[in-house]
Amino acid sequence: AQTVTQSQPEMSVQEAETVTLSCTYDTSESNYYLFWYKQPPSRQMILVIRQEAYKQQNATENRFSVNFQKAAKSFSLKISDSQLGDTAMYFCAFMSTRTYKYIFGTGTRLKVLA
Amino acid sequence: NAGVTQTPKFRILKIGQSMTLQCAQDMNHNYMYWYRQDPGMGLKLIYYSVGAGITDKGEVPNGYNVSRSTTEDFPLRLELAAPSQTSVYFCASNNELAKNIQYFGAGTRLSVL
Numbered sequence: 001a002q003t004v005t006q007s008q009p010e011m012s013v014q015e016a017e018t019v020t021l022s023c024t025y026d027t028s029e030s031n032y033y034l035f036w037y038k039q040p041p042s043r044q045m046i047l048v049i050r051q052e053a054y055k056q057q058n059a060t061e062n063r064f065s066v067n068f069q070k071a072a073k074s075f076s077l078k079i080s081d082s083q084l085g086d087t088a089m090y091f092c093a094f095m096s097t098r099t100y101k102y103i104f105g106t107g108t109r110l111k112v113l114a
Numbered sequence: 115n116a117g118v119t120q121t122p123k124f125r126i127l128k129i130g131q132s133m134t135l136q137c138a139q140d141m142n143h144n145y146m147y148w149y150r151q152d153p154g155m156g157l158k159l160i161y162y163s164v165g166a167g168i169t170d171k172g173e174v175p176n177g178y179n180v181s182r183s184t185t186e187d188f189p190l191r192l193e194l195a196a197p198s199q200t201s202v203y204f205c206a207s208n209n210e211l212a213k214n215i216q217y218f219g220a221g222t223r224l225s226v227l
Contacts (some may be wrong), residue, residue: 006156033214043202045218091156095214100145100164101172102206102216106156 002027004094006105013082014113020067021077021108023092030054034068035093036077038086039107048090051075082112116140120205120219127195127226135190135222137205144209146188147216148172148180150201157204163188195226 003026013019025034036048051059051068058066063083067076079086092105121136139146144165149157149172159172163182177199179191188207192199202223206216 043221047215050213050215102147103159104157
């Protein structure tokens with residue numbers, strides 16, 4: 001069974017600094033998708049970034065980038081130039097391309113400090 | 115284009131009562147999912163469906179049932195509600211055309227007292 005682990009329950013970062021959120025996963029499949037979602041206090045889930053496992057190049061979306069290490073089954077999120085609006089819960093997620101099962105990690109609560 | 119619509123938004127149940135949480139999407143997505151999110155925690159997959167007539171268990175299916183008779187609708191049934199089912203329930207959908215990015219409903223906050 002697939003699992004997604006986020007080992008940092010809470011993190012904080014100063015505004016304009018860089019922070020990295022960790023995520024590891026376990027699967028026996030070779031092709032899958034990985035995602036980072038953000039959940040602000042409004043509870044609405046917002047996609048941050050998406051990675052396809054067969055692509056070696058790390059995904060980037062403006063200030064957000066990932067470090068995808070397929071062999072190590074690691075998928076960390078780097079947020080550069082942190083902004084107060086980045087304060088939220090961040091969830092790492094895995095989707096199987098075989099079963100279409102979609103699994104989320106337990107989340108990391110990020111607080112950006114002024 | 116409404117996206118994913120969940121009803122009701124809030125509900126209080128007594129122990130032992132039953133109810134159905136409704137979920138409908140208008141994006142023609144093949145895949146639909148039900149999650150529960152306990153306070154301060156992550157999303158746990160209850161059930162999911164890859165198409166009409168096909169459903170499968172997730173991580174925490176006990177105490178719940180689902181059906182998928184149409185592409186659009188994916189109701190979640192709670193039988194014999196228990197306090198442990200107090201949670202926020204999210205429905206989500208996606209497909210390959212949408213790059214498998216999940217679209218979420220606004221959630222249903224359920225309290226079982």
